Amino acid sequence: MCTLGVNIDHIATIRQARRTVEPDPVAAALLAELAGADGITVHLREDRRHIQDRDVRLLRETVRTHLNLEMAATEEMLAIAVDIKPDYVTLVPEKREEVTTEGGLDIVGQIARIGEIVNKLQGANIPVSLFIDAEPAQIAASAQIQAKFIELHTGQYAEARDEASRHRELKILTQGCEQAIKAGLRVNAGHGLTYWNVYPVASIPGMEELNIGHTIISRAALVGIERAVREMKQAIAGSI
Ligand code: PXP
Numbered sequence: 001m002c003t004l005g006v007n008i009d010h011i012a013t014i015r016q017a018r019r020t021v022e023p024d025p026v027a028a029a030l031l032a033e034l035a036g037a038d039g040i041t042v043h044l045r046e047d048r049r050h051i052q053d054r055d056v057r058l059l060r061e062t063v064r065t066h067l068n069l070e071m072a073a074t075e076e077m078l079a080i081a082v083d084i085k086p087d088y089v090t091l092v093p094e095k096r097e098e099v100t101t102e103g104g105l106d107i108v109g110q111i112a113r114i115g116e117i118v119n120k121l122q123g124a125n126i127p128v129s130l131f132i133d134a135e136p137a138q139i140a141a142s143a144q145i146q147a148k149f150i151e152l153h154t155g156q157y158a159e160a161r162d163e164a165s166r167h168r169e170l171k172i173l174t175q176g177c178e179q180a181i182k183a184g185l186r187v188n189a190g191h192g193l194t195y196w197n198v199y200p201v202a203s204i205p206g207m208e209e210l211n212i213g214h215t216i217i218s219r220a221a222l223v224g225i226e227r228a229v230r231e232m233k234q235a236i237a238g239s240i
Pocket residue numbers: 007009043070090092100101131151189190191192193211212213214215
């Protein structure tokens with residue numbers, strides 16, 4: 001069965017709304033793990049709008065499952081990752097003005113630059129995952145630069161408004177997953193997944209880990225993070 005990486009960025013979003021010390025993402029990670037999270041994911045953005053450097057350092061000490069650091073492919077972030085050594089890094093595109101990550105990383109158009117960053121990270125024993133759209137050329141380029149993982153962007157699937165387009169997007173993800181595995185990549189997925197749309201993605205053959213944030217933290221605000229994580233594990237298993 002697919003594993004669950006809980007993205008706790010929005011715990012830090014609430015804290016930063018007041019620039020105070022609560023709620024602490026380190027405490028949230030601990031509770032999420034106790035409730036069955038298989039991994040903890042945080043995105044250290046260039047503008048530090050939610051997760052702070054201190055959070056990543058402390059999470060490295062406290063996370064008992066695995067820590068996935070999402071970051072832009074920049075020299076600043078590369079230095080931080082090599083210093084902190086998360087269990088894996090997910091490279092994502094980043095624009096200052098966006099509300100959340102929009103679209104996958106363009107590997108084809110910057111293969112030399114991304115390839116160099118992947119080499120440096122993997123040379124430091126940090127496996128790299130590339131957050132990409134499920135396009136054959138992007139998957140082939142990711143395999144060419146020998147990233148260990150890709151994370152398929154599920155945004156278009158999540159935004160599909162009718163059954164036919166949802167079905168079409170799911171087929172694109174399924175074919176992308178198959179192509180990637182044949183090319184030697186391991187496959188994760190995420191973005192926009194919810195309690196209601198997660199099961200078909202979790203059922204894609206070969207899919208390893210789903211990184212899910214907004215829907216879990218939204219539910220956690222109302223029912224508590226342990227229940228929210230437990231219920232997402234059930235949704236992935238198709239039992240709610
Ligand atoms: N995966 C990646 C690469 C992301 O950038 C995000 C958003 O931070 C997620 C997964 C989680 O998306 P959501 O918050 O919509 O579940």
